[in-house]
Amino acid sequence: MTKMAYHHGDLRHALLAAAEAELAEKGLEGFTLRGCAKRAGVSHAAPAHHFKDADELLTALAVGGFQRFTSAMRDRQRLADLNPRAQLTAAGMAYVEFATANRPLFNLMFGSQRPDTKDAALAASKEEAFGVLVEAVSTLRGDTAMANEPGRRDVAACWATVHGIATLLMAGHLDFLNPAGQRDDMLRGLIERSMP
Amino acid sequence: MTKMAYHHGDLRHALLAAAEAELAEKGLEGFTLRGCAKRAGVSHAAPAHHFKDADELLTALAVGGFQRFTSAMRDRQRLADLNPRAQLTAAGMAYVEFATANRPLFNLMFGSQRPDTKDAALAASKEEAFGVLVEAVSTLRGDTAMANEPGRRDVAACWATVHGIATLLMAGHLDFLNPAGQRDDMLRGLIERSMP
DNA sequence: TGTACATCAGTGAACGCGCGTTCACTGATGTAC
Protein backbone atom coordinates (compact mmCIF):
# COMPACT_ATOMS: atom_id res chain seq x y z
CA MET A 1 0.00 0.00 0.00
CA THR A 2 1.54 3.28 -1.09
CA LYS A 3 1.48 6.38 1.00
CA MET A 4 -0.85 7.99 -1.49
CA ALA A 5 -3.51 5.34 -1.15
CA TYR A 6 -6.89 6.83 -0.72
CA HIS A 7 -8.08 3.89 1.29
CA HIS A 8 -6.07 2.98 4.29
CA GLY A 9 -6.53 -0.75 4.07
CA ASP A 10 -6.62 -1.50 7.74
CA LEU A 11 -7.63 1.66 9.45
CA ARG A 12 -9.38 -0.13 12.26
CA HIS A 13 -6.18 -1.68 13.52
CA ALA A 14 -4.19 1.44 12.75
CA LEU A 15 -6.65 3.41 14.86
CA LEU A 16 -6.32 0.98 17.72
CA ALA A 17 -2.56 1.31 17.64
CA ALA A 18 -2.81 5.09 17.39
CA ALA A 19 -5.30 5.18 20.24
CA GLU A 20 -3.01 3.12 22.43
CA ALA A 21 -0.12 5.51 21.80
CA GLU A 22 -2.42 8.47 22.30
CA LEU A 23 -3.66 7.06 25.59
CA ALA A 24 -0.16 6.29 26.81
CA GLU A 25 1.03 9.77 25.94
CA LYS A 26 -1.92 11.99 26.82
CA GLY A 27 -3.60 9.90 29.48
CA LEU A 28 -7.29 9.23 29.68
CA GLU A 29 -8.14 12.87 30.31
CA GLY A 30 -6.36 14.12 27.22
CA PHE A 31 -7.59 11.36 24.96
CA THR A 32 -9.50 12.59 21.88
CA LEU A 33 -10.81 11.01 18.73
CA ARG A 34 -9.26 13.78 16.66
CA GLY A 35 -5.88 13.08 18.19
CA CYS A 36 -6.14 9.40 17.31
CA ALA A 37 -7.14 10.19 13.74
CA LYS A 38 -4.27 12.60 13.36
CA ARG A 39 -1.83 10.07 14.75
CA ALA A 40 -3.15 7.46 12.31
CA GLY A 41 -2.59 9.96 9.50
CA VAL A 42 -6.21 10.19 8.55
CA SER A 43 -8.86 12.90 8.53
CA HIS A 44 -10.69 13.37 11.78
CA ALA A 45 -13.98 12.21 10.32
CA ALA A 46 -12.60 8.87 9.21
CA PRO A 47 -12.76 7.01 12.56
CA ALA A 48 -16.55 7.24 12.52
CA HIS A 49 -16.56 4.49 9.91
CA HIS A 50 -15.00 2.12 12.43
CA PHE A 51 -15.95 3.30 15.88
CA LYS A 52 -19.20 4.95 16.89
CA ASP A 53 -17.44 7.23 19.35
CA ALA A 54 -14.42 7.57 21.60
CA ASP A 55 -15.87 5.25 24.23
CA GLU A 56 -16.28 2.44 21.74
CA LEU A 57 -12.65 2.84 20.76
CA LEU A 58 -11.62 2.88 24.41
CA THR A 59 -13.64 -0.26 25.02
CA ALA A 60 -11.73 -2.05 22.28
CA LEU A 61 -8.52 -0.71 23.76
CA ALA A 62 -9.43 -2.07 27.17
CA VAL A 63 -10.11 -5.50 25.67
CA GLY A 64 -6.65 -5.54 24.13
CA GLY A 65 -5.25 -4.35 27.42
CA PHE A 66 -6.78 -7.20 29.37
CA GLN A 67 -5.52 -9.70 26.82
CA ARG A 68 -1.98 -8.42 27.07
CA PHE A 69 -2.36 -8.26 30.83
CA THR A 70 -3.32 -11.93 30.94
CA SER A 71 -0.42 -12.83 28.67
CA ALA A 72 2.01 -10.91 30.83
CA MET A 73 0.96 -12.86 33.89
CA ARG A 74 1.02 -16.20 32.11
CA ASP A 75 4.42 -15.47 30.61
CA ARG A 76 5.77 -14.72 34.03
CA GLN A 77 4.35 -17.90 35.43
CA ARG A 78 5.98 -19.93 32.69
CA LEU A 79 9.37 -18.59 33.75
CA ALA A 80 8.77 -19.21 37.43
CA ASP A 81 9.21 -22.21 39.66
CA LEU A 82 6.31 -24.63 39.45
CA ASN A 83 5.36 -24.62 43.12
CA PRO A 84 2.01 -22.93 43.84
CA ARG A 85 3.40 -20.04 45.86
CA ALA A 86 5.92 -19.15 43.19
CA GLN A 87 3.19 -19.29 40.57
CA LEU A 88 0.95 -16.93 42.49
CA THR A 89 3.84 -14.63 43.20
CA ALA A 90 4.78 -14.56 39.52
CA ALA A 91 1.26 -13.53 38.57
CA GLY A 92 1.29 -10.84 41.25
CA MET A 93 4.62 -9.44 40.16
CA ALA A 94 3.48 -9.31 36.55
CA TYR A 95 0.27 -7.62 37.71
CA VAL A 96 2.16 -4.82 39.41
CA GLU A 97 4.65 -4.44 36.61
CA PHE A 98 1.99 -4.25 33.96
CA ALA A 99 0.26 -1.51 35.91
CA THR A 100 3.34 0.63 36.35
CA ALA A 101 4.47 0.09 32.77
CA ASN A 102 1.04 0.93 31.30
CA ARG A 103 -0.41 3.45 33.68
CA PRO A 104 -3.10 5.09 31.58
CA LEU A 105 -4.10 1.76 30.07
CA PHE A 106 -4.32 0.16 33.50
CA ASN A 107 -6.31 3.12 34.67
CA LEU A 108 -8.66 2.66 31.72
CA MET A 109 -9.05 -1.01 32.55
CA PHE A 110 -9.63 -0.72 36.27
CA GLY A 111 -10.44 2.84 37.17
CA SER A 112 -12.55 4.28 34.40
CA GLN A 113 -16.24 4.24 33.68
CA ARG A 114 -15.77 4.87 30.00
CA PRO A 115 -15.43 1.38 28.57
CA ASP A 116 -18.80 -0.21 27.92
CA THR A 117 -19.37 -2.66 30.75
CA LYS A 118 -22.00 -4.43 28.67
CA ASP A 119 -19.50 -5.28 25.98
CA ALA A 120 -19.18 -9.07 25.78
CA ALA A 121 -15.58 -9.08 24.60
CA LEU A 122 -14.59 -6.82 27.46
CA ALA A 123 -16.31 -8.99 30.03
CA ALA A 124 -14.66 -12.08 28.59
CA SER A 125 -11.16 -10.63 28.52
CA LYS A 126 -11.59 -9.35 32.05
CA GLU A 127 -12.78 -12.74 33.20
CA GLU A 128 -9.79 -14.38 31.62
CA ALA A 129 -7.39 -12.11 33.48
CA PHE A 130 -9.24 -12.77 36.70
CA GLY A 131 -8.93 -16.48 35.95
CA VAL A 132 -5.15 -16.38 36.21
CA LEU A 133 -5.41 -15.22 39.79
CA VAL A 134 -8.21 -17.58 40.69
CA GLU A 135 -6.36 -20.50 39.18
CA ALA A 136 -3.18 -19.73 41.13
CA VAL A 137 -5.05 -19.37 44.41
CA SER A 138 -6.97 -22.56 43.72
CA THR A 139 -3.78 -24.52 43.10
CA LEU A 140 -2.30 -23.15 46.27
CA ARG A 141 -5.37 -24.07 48.26
CA GLY A 142 -5.86 -27.41 46.61
CA ASP A 143 -9.51 -26.74 45.84
CA THR A 144 -11.72 -24.62 43.62
CA ALA A 145 -11.26 -21.32 45.40
CA MET A 146 -14.29 -19.54 43.96
CA ALA A 147 -16.60 -22.34 45.07
CA ASN A 148 -16.44 -21.52 48.77
CA GLU A 149 -16.38 -18.39 50.87
CA PRO A 150 -12.92 -18.88 52.45
CA GLY A 151 -11.53 -19.45 48.97
CA ARG A 152 -13.17 -16.31 47.63
CA ARG A 153 -11.70 -14.39 50.54
CA ASP A 154 -8.26 -15.70 49.71
CA VAL A 155 -8.72 -14.54 46.15
CA ALA A 156 -9.91 -11.15 47.32
CA ALA A 157 -7.02 -10.77 49.76
CA CYS A 158 -4.37 -11.54 47.17
CA TRP A 159 -6.03 -9.42 44.57
CA ALA A 160 -6.52 -6.45 46.89
CA THR A 161 -2.88 -6.60 47.91
CA VAL A 162 -1.41 -6.61 44.41
CA HIS A 163 -3.96 -4.09 43.21
CA GLY A 164 -3.29 -1.84 46.17
CA ILE A 165 0.46 -2.08 45.66
CA ALA A 166 0.04 -1.27 41.98
CA THR A 167 -2.14 1.79 42.51
CA LEU A 168 -0.18 3.17 45.47
CA LEU A 169 3.06 2.63 43.60
CA MET A 170 1.75 4.52 40.57
CA ALA A 171 0.77 7.43 42.77
CA GLY A 172 4.23 7.47 44.36
CA HIS A 173 2.86 6.64 47.77
CA LEU A 174 5.20 3.75 48.46
CA ASP A 175 8.38 5.70 47.93
CA PHE A 176 9.22 5.29 51.60
CA LEU A 177 9.92 1.62 51.00
CA ASN A 178 13.32 0.21 50.41
CA PRO A 179 15.40 3.24 49.55
CA ALA A 180 18.23 0.83 48.72
CA GLY A 181 16.42 -0.01 45.51
CA GLN A 182 15.76 -3.73 45.58
CA ARG A 183 12.20 -3.09 44.65
CA ASP A 184 11.42 -6.52 43.29
CA ASP A 185 12.39 -8.33 46.48
CA MET A 186 10.34 -5.92 48.48
CA LEU A 187 7.29 -6.37 46.28
CA ARG A 188 7.70 -10.12 46.35
CA GLY A 189 7.74 -10.03 50.12
CA LEU A 190 4.56 -7.97 50.24
CA ILE A 191 2.78 -10.24 47.81
CA GLU A 192 3.80 -13.43 49.56
CA ARG A 193 2.53 -12.36 52.92
CA SER A 194 -0.93 -11.86 51.46
CA MET A 195 -1.18 -15.52 50.54
CA PRO A 196 -3.28 -18.04 52.40
CA MET B 1 -26.34 39.22 53.31
CA THR B 2 -29.30 39.72 50.98
CA LYS B 3 -29.71 37.84 47.74
CA MET B 4 -29.13 41.04 45.82
CA ALA B 5 -25.76 41.69 47.33
CA TYR B 6 -23.21 42.54 44.71
CA HIS B 7 -20.40 41.14 46.72
CA HIS B 8 -20.78 37.59 47.82
CA GLY B 9 -19.05 37.93 51.14
CA ASP B 10 -17.39 34.56 51.27
CA LEU B 11 -17.14 33.37 47.74
CA ARG B 12 -13.99 31.40 48.38
CA HIS B 13 -15.72 29.05 50.75
CA ALA B 14 -18.88 29.02 48.67
CA LEU B 15 -16.78 27.99 45.69
CA LEU B 16 -15.15 25.21 47.63
CA ALA B 17 -18.55 23.87 48.64
CA ALA B 18 -19.84 24.21 45.10
CA ALA B 19 -16.75 22.50 43.74
CA GLU B 20 -17.19 19.60 46.11
CA ALA B 21 -20.77 19.11 45.01
CA GLU B 22 -19.75 19.52 41.41
CA LEU B 23 -17.01 16.95 41.78
CA ALA B 24 -19.31 14.48 43.53
CA GLU B 25 -21.94 14.87 40.85
CA LYS B 26 -19.95 15.17 37.65
CA GLY B 27 -16.79 13.32 38.58
CA LEU B 28 -13.30 14.52 37.90
CA GLU B 29 -13.73 14.29 34.14
CA GLY B 30 -16.80 16.48 34.06
CA PHE B 31 -15.49 19.03 36.52
CA THR B 32 -15.39 22.61 35.15
CA LEU B 33 -14.76 26.01 36.62
CA ARG B 34 -17.85 27.36 34.91
CA GLY B 35 -19.96 24.67 36.51
CA CYS B 36 -18.65 25.57 39.95
CA ALA B 37 -19.32 29.25 39.37
CA LYS B 38 -22.85 28.54 38.22
CA ARG B 39 -23.50 26.34 41.23
CA ALA B 40 -22.21 29.07 43.52
CA GLY B 41 -24.61 31.48 41.80
CA VAL B 42 -21.92 33.73 40.48
CA SER B 43 -20.67 34.76 37.05
CA HIS B 44 -18.15 32.43 35.50
CA ALA B 45 -15.40 35.01 35.64
CA ALA B 46 -15.70 35.50 39.37
CA PRO B 47 -13.71 32.46 40.55
CA ALA B 48 -10.56 33.92 39.02
CA HIS B 49 -10.41 36.33 41.96
CA HIS B 50 -9.97 33.39 44.31
CA PHE B 51 -8.42 30.54 42.37
CA LYS B 52 -5.91 30.84 39.58
CA ASP B 53 -7.42 27.91 37.72
CA ALA B 54 -9.36 24.69 38.14
CA ASP B 55 -6.33 22.79 39.39
CA GLU B 56 -5.78 25.25 42.20
CA LEU B 57 -9.39 24.78 43.24
CA LEU B 58 -9.01 21.02 43.02
CA THR B 59 -5.88 21.19 45.13
CA ALA B 60 -7.79 23.02 47.85
CA LEU B 61 -10.53 20.42 47.52
CA ALA B 62 -8.05 17.61 47.97
CA VAL B 63 -6.69 19.24 51.12
CA GLY B 64 -10.17 19.36 52.59
CA GLY B 65 -10.69 15.78 51.49
CA PHE B 66 -7.61 14.55 53.31
CA GLN B 67 -8.63 16.42 56.43
CA ARG B 68 -12.07 14.85 56.47
CA PHE B 69 -10.50 11.52 55.63
CA THR B 70 -8.24 11.77 58.66
CA SER B 71 -11.18 12.77 60.84
CA ALA B 72 -13.24 9.85 59.60
CA MET B 73 -10.52 7.40 60.59
CA ARG B 74 -9.93 9.02 63.97
CA ASP B 75 -13.64 9.12 64.70
CA ARG B 76 -13.90 5.44 63.98
CA GLN B 77 -10.98 4.67 66.23
CA ARG B 78 -12.56 6.58 69.07
CA LEU B 79 -15.61 4.31 68.87
CA ALA B 80 -13.57 1.14 68.69
CA ASP B 81 -12.03 -1.13 71.26
CA LEU B 82 -8.70 0.16 72.53
CA ASN B 83 -6.62 -2.89 71.64
CA PRO B 84 -4.15 -2.26 68.81
CA ARG B 85 -5.72 -4.64 66.31
CA ALA B 86 -9.15 -3.12 66.75
CA GLN B 87 -7.67 0.34 66.34
CA LEU B 88 -5.97 -0.58 63.08
CA THR B 89 -9.09 -2.32 61.84
CA ALA B 90 -11.19 0.73 62.67
CA ALA B 91 -8.89 2.95 60.62
CA GLY B 92 -9.00 0.48 57.74
CA MET B 93 -12.77 0.23 57.77
CA ALA B 94 -13.10 4.00 57.80
CA TYR B 95 -10.59 4.15 54.94
CA VAL B 96 -12.69 1.88 52.76
CA GLU B 97 -15.94 3.52 53.69
CA PHE B 98 -14.66 6.98 52.98
CA ALA B 99 -13.53 5.84 49.55
CA THR B 100 -16.83 4.28 48.58
CA ALA B 101 -18.84 7.16 50.01
CA ASN B 102 -16.74 9.83 48.25
CA ARG B 103 -15.61 8.19 45.04
CA PRO B 104 -14.66 11.17 42.91
CA LEU B 105 -13.06 12.93 45.85
CA PHE B 106 -11.08 9.83 46.76
CA ASN B 107 -10.09 9.51 43.14
CA LEU B 108 -8.93 13.12 43.19
CA MET B 109 -6.92 12.49 46.34
CA PHE B 110 -5.23 9.25 45.30
CA GLY B 111 -5.56 8.75 41.60
CA SER B 112 -5.27 12.13 39.95
CA GLN B 113 -2.32 14.18 38.80
CA ARG B 114 -4.27 17.41 38.91
CA PRO B 115 -3.75 18.60 42.48
CA ASP B 116 -0.48 20.46 42.87
CA THR B 117 1.94 18.04 44.51
CA LYS B 118 4.13 20.95 45.52
CA ASP B 119 1.37 22.50 47.60
CA ALA B 120 2.48 22.56 51.22
CA ALA B 121 -1.02 22.29 52.67
CA LEU B 122 -1.73 19.28 50.51
CA ALA B 123 1.46 17.53 51.54
CA ALA B 124 0.72 18.25 55.19
CA SER B 125 -2.86 16.98 55.09
CA LYS B 126 -1.75 13.88 53.23
CA GLU B 127 0.95 13.25 55.78
CA GLU B 128 -1.53 13.57 58.59
CA ALA B 129 -3.80 10.95 57.04
CA PHE B 130 -0.83 8.68 56.53
CA GLY B 131 0.05 9.23 60.17
CA VAL B 132 -3.14 7.55 61.37
CA LEU B 133 -2.11 4.35 59.68
CA VAL B 134 1.51 4.57 60.76
CA GLU B 135 0.50 5.24 64.32
CA ALA B 136 -1.84 2.24 64.42
CA VAL B 137 0.78 -0.07 62.95
CA SER B 138 3.39 1.27 65.35
CA THR B 139 1.18 0.61 68.34
CA LEU B 140 0.50 -2.88 67.14
CA ARG B 141 4.18 -3.56 66.62
CA GLY B 142 5.28 -1.83 69.79
CA ASP B 143 7.89 0.23 68.01
CA THR B 144 8.20 3.15 65.59
CA ALA B 145 7.19 1.35 62.44
CA MET B 146 8.59 3.83 59.95
CA ALA B 147 12.03 3.69 61.56
CA ASN B 148 12.87 0.20 60.31
CA GLU B 149 12.36 -1.75 57.13
CA PRO B 150 10.14 -4.53 58.56
CA GLY B 151 7.96 -1.84 60.08
CA ARG B 152 7.70 0.01 56.82
CA ARG B 153 6.71 -3.21 55.12
CA ASP B 154 3.96 -3.76 57.64
CA VAL B 155 2.69 -0.28 56.95
CA ALA B 156 2.82 -0.90 53.22
CA ALA B 157 1.06 -4.26 53.52
CA CYS B 158 -1.82 -2.87 55.54
CA TRP B 159 -2.10 0.18 53.39
CA ALA B 160 -2.02 -1.76 50.13
CA THR B 161 -4.72 -4.09 51.39
CA VAL B 162 -7.19 -1.42 52.42
CA HIS B 163 -6.39 0.69 49.38
CA GLY B 164 -6.78 -2.32 47.11
CA ILE B 165 -10.08 -3.25 48.70
CA ALA B 166 -11.31 0.29 48.35
CA THR B 167 -10.41 0.65 44.68
CA LEU B 168 -11.60 -2.83 43.66
CA LEU B 169 -14.81 -2.34 45.56
CA MET B 170 -15.46 0.97 43.82
CA ALA B 171 -14.96 -0.67 40.45
CA GLY B 172 -17.37 -3.45 41.38
CA HIS B 173 -14.70 -6.10 41.16
CA LEU B 174 -15.37 -7.64 44.55
CA ASP B 175 -19.02 -8.36 43.94
CA PHE B 176 -18.30 -12.07 44.08
CA LEU B 177 -17.72 -11.78 47.81
CA ASN B 178 -20.30 -12.54 50.39
CA PRO B 179 -23.54 -12.54 48.43
CA ALA B 180 -25.33 -12.84 51.74
CA GLY B 181 -24.60 -9.18 52.38
CA GLN B 182 -22.60 -9.01 55.58
CA ARG B 183 -20.12 -6.78 53.89
CA ASP B 184 -18.61 -5.25 56.99
CA ASP B 185 -17.63 -8.57 58.54
CA MET B 186 -16.09 -9.64 55.28
CA LEU B 187 -14.09 -6.44 54.98
CA ARG B 188 -13.00 -6.67 58.57
CA GLY B 189 -11.74 -10.19 57.92
CA LEU B 190 -9.77 -9.08 54.90
CA ILE B 191 -8.23 -6.16 56.74
CA GLU B 192 -7.29 -8.18 59.78
CA ARG B 193 -5.43 -10.81 57.86
CA SER B 194 -3.15 -8.15 56.40
CA MET B 195 -1.87 -7.21 59.83
CA PRO B 196 1.56 -8.15 61.15
C1' DT C 1 -19.37 63.06 61.12
C1' DG C 2 -18.88 63.60 56.34
C1' DT C 3 -16.49 63.38 52.04
C1' DA C 4 -13.00 61.72 48.62
C1' DC C 5 -10.82 58.13 46.88
C1' DA C 6 -8.30 53.72 46.41
C1' DT C 7 -9.12 49.06 46.37
C1' DC C 8 -11.44 45.06 45.87
C1' DA C 9 -14.95 41.60 44.19
C1' DG C 10 -18.08 41.01 41.16
C1' DT C 11 -20.55 41.45 36.02
C1' DG C 12 -21.34 40.27 31.32
C1' DA C 13 -19.91 40.50 26.63
C1' DA C 14 -16.45 38.93 23.68
C1' DC C 15 -12.79 35.96 22.05
C1' DG C 16 -10.25 31.89 20.48
C1' DC C 17 -9.78 27.07 20.99
C1' DG C 18 -10.43 22.17 20.36
C1' DC C 19 -13.83 19.08 20.47
C1' DG C 20 -17.49 15.82 18.27
C1' DT C 21 -20.69 15.70 14.48
C1' DT C 22 -22.62 16.35 9.99
C1' DC C 23 -22.59 16.46 5.10
C1' DA C 24 -21.82 16.59 0.28
C1' DC C 25 -18.13 14.85 -2.04
C1' DT C 26 -14.61 11.60 -4.17
C1' DG C 27 -11.79 7.86 -5.03
C1' DA C 28 -11.16 2.78 -4.76
C1' DT C 29 -13.00 -1.80 -4.62
C1' DG C 30 -15.84 -5.64 -5.63
C1' DT C 31 -19.57 -7.80 -8.09
C1' DA C 32 -23.08 -8.75 -11.83
C1' DC C 33 -23.58 -9.62 -16.28
Add this chain to the structure above:
DNA sequence: TGTACATCAGTGAACGCGCGTTCACTGATGTAC
Protein backbone atom coordinates in the same frame (compact mmCIF):
# COMPACT_ATOMS: atom_id res chain seq x y z
C1' DT D 1 -12.48 -10.00 -20.58
C1' DG D 2 -14.66 -5.75 -20.27
C1' DT D 3 -18.10 -2.61 -18.62
C1' DA D 4 -21.64 -0.70 -15.41
C1' DC D 5 -22.76 0.11 -11.09
C1' DA D 6 -23.41 -0.35 -6.06
C1' DT D 7 -20.94 -0.03 -2.03
C1' DC D 8 -17.61 1.30 0.93
C1' DA D 9 -13.86 4.16 3.12
C1' DG D 10 -11.99 8.13 2.98
C1' DT D 11 -11.85 13.84 2.52
C1' DG D 12 -12.35 18.48 4.03
C1' DA D 13 -15.31 22.29 5.00
C1' DA D 14 -18.71 23.71 8.09
C1' DC D 15 -21.32 23.82 12.36
C1' DG D 16 -22.50 24.31 17.24
C1' DC D 17 -20.91 23.63 21.80
C1' DG D 18 -18.73 24.45 26.18
C1' DC D 19 -14.60 25.58 27.85
C1' DG D 20 -10.99 28.97 29.92
C1' DT D 21 -9.53 33.69 29.48
C1' DT D 22 -9.65 38.58 28.85
C1' DC D 23 -11.39 43.12 29.49
C1' DA D 24 -13.78 47.32 30.32
C1' DC D 25 -17.10 48.07 33.56
C1' DT D 26 -19.65 48.69 38.09
C1' DG D 27 -20.98 48.40 42.66
C1' DA D 28 -19.52 47.90 47.56
C1' DT D 29 -16.19 48.49 51.15
C1' DG D 30 -12.73 50.47 53.88
C1' DT D 31 -9.62 54.18 54.95
C1' DA D 32 -7.55 58.98 55.15
C1' DC D 33 -8.38 63.33 56.41
